Amino acid sequence: MLAPARYAVLRLLTAARQRTRRWPGSPRALDGVAALSCFSLMVLDVPGLADADNSLTGLTATLVLAAGAATLVVRRRAPWVPYLVALVLLGWLHELTLIQFALYSLGRFRGRAAGVAATVGYVAWSYAMFHLPGWPEHRADTLSGFLGLIVPIGVLAAAVGIAAYRQDLVRELASQRARAAVFQAVQEERISVARDVHDLVGRELTVLAVRAEVLAARARGGPHLKDFEELADTARRAHLMLNDTIVHRADERTATPGLEGLTALAAESERMGSPVTLEICLAAHRLSPLRQTAVYRVVQECLTNAAKHAPGERVSVAIGLDGTRLRVTVRNALPAAVPVTEPVSSGTGTSSMRERVTAMGGTLTAGAHDGAYEVVAHLPAGRLPSRP
Known part of the structure; x- marks a missing residue:
């Protein structure tokens, strides 16, 4: 004993x-x-x-x-x-x-x-x-x-x-x-980025090829006919290479909207019970379509997370230019009490957003500050085209 x-x-x-x-x-x-x-x-x-x-x-x-x-x-x-x-x-x-x-x-x-x-x-x-x-x-x-x-x-x-x-x-x-879920979310976001590249760049290559063929037809008998034909052939080959690189799956989808789709996102969020304040500077509308799709994805994920974890709280979305960088800020107040029902979430949304922003050469931070949850994304604005 x-x-x-x-x-x-x-x-x-x-x-x-x-x-x-x-x-x-x-x-x-x-x-x-x-x-x-x-x-x-x-x-x-x-x-x-x-x-x-x-x-x-x-x-x-x-x-x-x-x-x-x-x-x-x-x-x-x-x-x-x-x-x-x-x-x-x-x-x-x-x-x-x-x-x-x-x-x-x-x-x-x-x-x-x-x-x-x-x-x-x-x-x-x-x-x-x-x-x-x-x-x-x-x-x-x-x-x-x-x-x-x-x-x-x-x-x-x-x-x-x-x-x-x-x-x-x-x-x-x-x-x-959990690691596999994050990896899958990142892979899906990469596929989404690739599809957006295909939709946007492929359309421009098609326009370039058609325009070059028109110019070649007009230059029949002229000294620049061969140059226009080579330009049209190069554009077609580039489009074929893009198709071969980015393989389309059976579940085809429409292209990701740009900044014009944020109004519909805000309206949907309000129907879910989370009012949205949307502020977009005019210069942001002149960003490239690919950057606009990245902004749309970030705001979409933030509004979804706000509806899950802070239902009924107001969400503010501010999109503006800070020098040569685009700044996207999404902020919502944290709920006073924990929701009775735990939201269904895989916890991979932030990883998807960060992958999308990083692929564009930007950075993303997310966390709680002063009683609110804030997501800030910085993207290179690139060279904005002049207004017509």
């Missing part, structure tokens, strides 16, 4: 483990903590070990136990090492503490098969030791003690380790799914 002091130390270590469950320490440091915890428990048995074995003194028993606990430092890379050492200490000194840590480590870092195999080996080894002289010393009621203490200790330690192993797998799977 464990001494009261040992119970107290075990409870303190359990409480410390619960408090440091989220501690972002390195695995090597955590292994060191495990070894130190095991030694702290085993050192309580040093007086009894020295009395039971005349070959050991208090100092030598402490050193032996410290060496055994030190093997837990390699419990992740080689969990069988502390397990084998624990079996030796079990047969020699009848020490049960290290075997608990070793069985837990095998279940935690090697899974169910290793944990079950190690538990069976531990029970078999303990049963063999049970029939040897000197362990346990009192044989009157030792079988019930063996079945009521030795076996449950190993089964419980391995079971906890296996449960932790399965929990690690669940967390890793959830993390991989």
